Amino acid sequence: MLGSTKSNVTVGIAVLGGIAGLSYALAAAAAPPGGTAAAVEFTPDGKxxxxxxxxxxxxxxxxxxxxxxxxxxxxxxxxxxxxxxxxxxxxxxxxxxxxxxxxxxxxxxxxxxxxxxxxxxxxxxxxxxxxxxxxxxxxxxxxxxxxxxxxxxxxxxxxxxxxxxxxxxxxxxxxxxxxxxxxxxxxxxxxxxxxxxxxx
Ligand code: HEC
CATH class of the missing domain: 3.50.70.20 (Cytochrome P460)
Incomplete structure (x- = not known):
C-alpha cells in the first residue's frame, strides 16, 4: 500500500516535469512569432x-x-x-x-x-x-x-x-x-x- 503511494507520487512528479519541459520547448519553437529575425521586433501589424x-x-x-x-x-x-x-x-x-x-x-x-x-x-x-x-x-x-x-x-x-x-x-x-x-x-x-x- 505504502509502496504504491510512493510510486504514484514519483509518477506525478515525472509527469509535471514532462509538462514543464514540453511547454518550454513549445515556447522556444514559437519565438520569434511570424519570422526568423530574432534581433529585431515587429508590431502586430507587421511594422x-x-x-x-x-x-x-x-x-x-x-x-x-x-x-x-x-x-x-x-x-x-x-x-x-x-x-x-x-x-x-x-x-x-x-x-x-x-x-x-x-x-x-x-x-x-x-x-x-x-x-x-x-x-x-x-x-x-x-x-x-x-x-x-x-x-x-x-x-x-x-x-x-x-x-x-x-x-x-x-x-x-x-x-x-x-x-x-x-x-x-x-x-x-x-x-x-x-x-x-x-x-x-x-x-x-x-x-x-x-x-x-x-x-x-
Ligand atoms: C540606387 C541604389 C540604392 C538604393 C535605391 C538603395 N540602396 Fe541601400 N545601399 C546601396 C549601396 C551602394 C550600399 C552600400 C553601402 C552604402 O553605400 O551605404 C547600400 C547599403 C545598404 C544597407 C547596408 C547593408 C547592405 O545591404 O549593403 C542598408 C541597410 C540599406 N542599403 C538600406 C536601404 C534602404 C532602406 C533603401 C530604400 C529606402 C535603400 N537601401 C535603397 C544602394 C542603394
Missing part, C-alpha cells in the same frame, strides 16, 4: 520597431558619400556605418552566406568637420538617420531574395516604427548592383570580406 542595441553588434564597414561630392545632397547623407547582428555574423564566418534572419543596420551621420589634427578629410558629426534590411523567408516570402528594406528617416527624431519600403524604392537597386545572389553590398565591408571562409 518594424526601430532597432535598439545595434551599436553593440558587429561593425562591418563604413561608407561615406559626402554631400559636397554629390551635388549638395547625397541620397544617403553622408557617413554610413553598417552593423550586423552577432548570431548571423557567426554563421557568416562559417559559411560566407547571409542566413535566414540576418539583420543589417545602416546608421547615417553627417560630416562634422573637414579639418582635424590628422589632416584634411571628412570627420563624423551627429547621427542623422537609420535604415535596415532583413532577410526572412517566412515574413518576407514575397520580397525578391526574401530581403525587406526599412527607413526610419534621414533626420532626428527618427520614426519609432515603419512599414517596409516598396521593391522599387530599395530592393531593386540592391538586386541589380550588390554582390550577385545575396542583395548585400558585401564588397564595401572589409570586416565581412575578411570573415568569409573563402578568404582564409
Amino acid at each position: 518594424l520597431k526601430r532597432p535598439v542595441g545595434y551599436r553593440k553588434w558587429v561593425y562591418v564597414g563604413e561608407v561615406v558619400t559626402p554631400n559636397d561630392m554629390n551635388d549638395g545632397e547625397a541620397s544617403f547623407p553622408e557617413f554610413h556605418s553598417v552593423y550586423m547582428d552577432p548570431e548571423s555574423f557567426a554563421e557568416y564566418e562559417k559559411t560566407g552566406k547571409y542566413r535566414d534572419g540576418t539583420v543589417l543596420v545602416k546608421e547615417l551621420s553627417g560630416v562634422g568637420s573637414k579639418k582635424a589634427p590628422s589632416g584634411n578629410g571628412y570627420f563624423q558629426g551627429e547621427f542623422t538617420g537609420l535604415e535596415a534590411t532583413i532577410k526572412d523567408s517566412k515574413r518576407f516570402k514575397d520580397e525578391p531574395g526574401n530581403w525587406a528594406y526599412f527607413s526610419f528617416g534621414h533626420k532626428y527624431p527618427l520614426k519609432a516604427e515603419v512599414s517596409k519600403n516598396s521593391v522599387a524604392a530599395c530592393n531593386q537597386c540592391h538586386q541589380d548592383h550588390a554582390q550577385k545572389d545575396d542583395w548585400v553590398f558585401s564588397r564595401y565591408y572589409p570586416v565581412l570580406r575578411a570573415a568569409a571562409p573563402r578568404s582564409k
Whole structure:
C-alpha cells in the first residue's frame, strides 16, 4: 500500500516535469512569432520597431558619400556605418552566406568637420538617420531574395516604427548592383570580406 503511494507520487512528479519541459520547448519553437529575425521586433501589424542595441553588434564597414561630392545632397547623407547582428555574423564566418534572419543596420551621420589634427578629410558629426534590411523567408516570402528594406528617416527624431519600403524604392537597386545572389553590398565591408571562409 505504502509502496504504491510512493510510486504514484514519483509518477506525478515525472509527469509535471514532462509538462514543464514540453511547454518550454513549445515556447522556444514559437519565438520569434511570424519570422526568423530574432534581433529585431515587429508590431502586430507587421511594422518594424526601430532597432535598439545595434551599436553593440558587429561593425562591418563604413561608407561615406559626402554631400559636397554629390551635388549638395547625397541620397544617403553622408557617413554610413553598417552593423550586423552577432548570431548571423557567426554563421557568416562559417559559411560566407547571409542566413535566414540576418539583420543589417545602416546608421547615417553627417560630416562634422573637414579639418582635424590628422589632416584634411571628412570627420563624423551627429547621427542623422537609420535604415535596415532583413532577410526572412517566412515574413518576407514575397520580397525578391526574401530581403525587406526599412527607413526610419534621414533626420532626428527618427520614426519609432515603419512599414517596409516598396521593391522599387530599395530592393531593386540592391538586386541589380550588390554582390550577385545575396542583395548585400558585401564588397564595401572589409570586416565581412575578411570573415568569409573563402578568404582564409
Ligand atoms: C540606387 C541604389 C540604392 C538604393 C535605391 C538603395 N540602396 Fe541601400 N545601399 C546601396 C549601396 C551602394 C550600399 C552600400 C553601402 C552604402 O553605400 O551605404 C547600400 C547599403 C545598404 C544597407 C547596408 C547593408 C547592405 O545591404 O549593403 C542598408 C541597410 C540599406 N542599403 C538600406 C536601404 C534602404 C532602406 C533603401 C530604400 C529606402 C535603400 N537601401 C535603397 C544602394 C542603394
